[in-house]
Amino acid sequence: MREEIKESILTIEQQRRIAMSGVSSVDSFSENVILLTVNGKRVRIEGNKLKVLAFSEGTGNFSASGEVTLVRYGTQGRALSRLFK
Numbered sequence: 001m002r003e004e005i006k007e008s009i010l011t012i013e014q015q016r017r018i019a020m021s022g023v024s025s026v027d028s029f030s031e032n033v034i035l036l037t038v039n040g041k042r043v044r045i046e047g048n049k050l051k052v053l054a055f056s057e058g059t060g061n062f063s064a065s066g067e068v069t070l071v072r073y074g075t076q077g078r079a080l081s082r083l084f085k
Helices: 076-083
Strands: 010-013 017-020 023-029 033-038 041-056 061-073
Antiparallel strands (some): 033 041
């Protein structure tokens, strides 16, 4: 069975609020890191005082607040770090 790819839109407002559509699951969250799955790939959100405001598994809508310092999509960072070792 083929996995359906959903449209995903990421919005960051003044580095204080983040919203994303097409989210399959919230895998873990803390005050400093939130891990999401979007279309089978991992999305890592880093920051300070992060707080999940809402997540709807049915619609795939997700929102959080706090100071957003980094958003990493997929495994690109790991692949590049292995390449240069």
